[in-house]
Amino acid sequence: MNRDFKKRDRELEERISRDYQRMVKECDLHLDLMERELPPPIEPLVEQLESSGISRRSFMKWSAATTAALMLPPIFKSRVARAAEQFGRVPVVWLHFAECTGCSEALLRTSYPNIDDLILETLSLEYHETLMAAAGYQAEENLEKALHDFPGKFICVIEGALPTGLNGKYLTLGAKGRTGMEIAREVTSKAAAVICIGSCSSFGNVQAAKPNPTDAKGISDALGIQTVNIPGCPPNPINFIGTILHYLMFGALPPLDSLGRPIWAYGKRIHDYCERRPHYDAGEFVEEWGDSGAQKGWCLYKMGCKGPYTYANCAKVRFNDGVSWPIMGGHGCMGCVEPNFWDTMAPLEKPIAEKTFGGGEKTVDDIGKILAGVTAAGIATHGTVSYIKRHNQKDFAKPEDEV
Ligand code: SF4
Ligand code: SF4
Structure with a gap:
């Protein structure tokens, strides 16, 4: 009996080790691909760390902690560090809808930068209404250019809920007065993945609280697409950073729960x-x-x-x-x-x-x-970029073997 258990344990260990070896190989291949295909970051992380007086040793400690937070084994520590150095390669289009901009403030503004902040500063923001200098028609041209230059390659980050009442007319934006719904539909359809940052874009949040006069909704609900949701009011920066790191390392977004939240960050109470x-x-x-x-x-x-x-x-x-x-x-x-x-x-x-x-x-x-009725965080789906692209209609209950 004991021998059977030992044999089963050994087989399990070997299988896990084979799985990790496969993941390591995939990760290395994908990081090579990213380095070849995407433009280098304008402000390399190494320089940012040096100018802020953060040592390599502290950065490696951060990588070890982030590897653990991502629920990956220590062998990924150096790969997490390499992915963090490539963070600035991913083109990002950041949209704002009905919100207070608190998520951007919390993520991108700091008077005492830590490693998370410095990594976020390397983001290649092709379009960000709060941070860019352009306004009016020039801002709209910037958005069109980003969609044209990086079709299917950029990550669309959305902050804020979408008012859907009156055919979306409670929220119009920009010089052409397009509704948030129109802009969101166009941009998300061209993105490699859609990440909803904060509880407003994830689930509607305060805009959708009763009586919700504008019929505000989270992006997934409003557009009927699957999104990766990083809720929080505001969210923790590491949950956003970890999700992008996972994308850089594996070419896929991390497994999600039934509410579209990365399980590594939102899997436990x-x-x-x-x-x-x-x-x-x-x-x-x-x-x-x-x-x-x-x-x-x-x-x-x-x-x-x-x-x-x-x-x-x-x-x-x-x-x-x-x-x-x-x-x-x-x-x-x-x-x-x-x-x-x-x-x-x-x-x-x-x-x-x-x-x-x-x-x-x-x-x-x-x-x-x-309290099972209060939250429905069943661990159900794996959200990958390919999954999002193949299933752009909302369908959270696909069996894992289809992913
Ligand atoms: S402790 Fe609760 S309320 Fe506070 S940030 Fe975390 S989830 Fe939100
Ligand atoms: S109920 Fe008590 S133990 Fe549970 S999370 Fe709140 S403070 Fe912590």
Whole structure:
């Protein structure tokens, strides 16, 4: 019996090792291809790191952490570093619709650049309404040029929801007064992949909150296409960077959950990684802001923490160079990466009424069973660029063997 187990383990190990060897080969081939086919970055990352006083050693430490975050084995560490150096080769067209520009602000603006920020600065932004100097007809020409120069090769990043009411007329943009719907349809149809940055473009967010007078929707819903969604209000930069790195390394976007979110970043609940979890298990809760439980760092469930219903890696990767994250700072998670969180997670500082603690649930799995209706983060589909191109009609439930 024991011998059978050992044999099975050995076979499994050999299979995993063969799979990784195949992935390494594919990764090297794709990185070579990217270097050959795409123009070199205007501002090479190595120079950016040097001028900011960031050592190679720190960069390799960052690569190791990012490799782990991407759920890849250590053999990919040097490949993640190589892909990061090529980040600026991917042409990006960045569209803004109904939003506050907070995602761009959070991702691209910083007074104390860390490695994530420097990598984002190398992005080859062919068009970005907030950052480009051009305006009016000249801006529209820039967009046309980008679509003409990189057909099927650029990544379309979208920030903001699409108002679909009145045939899209709640949102018109640019000198020609085209609707957001028209622009989004044209640009996404020519892109290699569409990445929705933030909860607005992913799921509609505050624009789509009740009563939603403009009938605002996330891009996937509004256009009926599959998108890669990086929700968050704002999202963590590493989730965007990791998704592009995966594309650079494998020529494909990472596997997605049923809501279009990369599984490596959104595959686990906040509650599963939370440092306050032992207090939850011990029944130790903050009952009031500033009480002795708050001072001792107890669980924030009774103060409305939505960590048990929220799928994201905030606790693992944290924000601001890994310094902290909301629960560490003393406030519960608001579930900002989940669809319609303004409506489904309200009230934000109280437990959800019909799902309060004390309903018999004792473990996170019990909560998961009770709350299965709140989030539908079933791990269902693999989103690859080819998949997106072959299935531009929304179809999240394709079996994996078709991908
Ligand atoms: S309920 Fe919130 S604070 Fe408490 S353990 Fe879960 S995620 Fe952490
Ligand atoms: S902790 Fe919750 S509310 Fe805060 S950023 Fe993460 S998912 Fe959003």
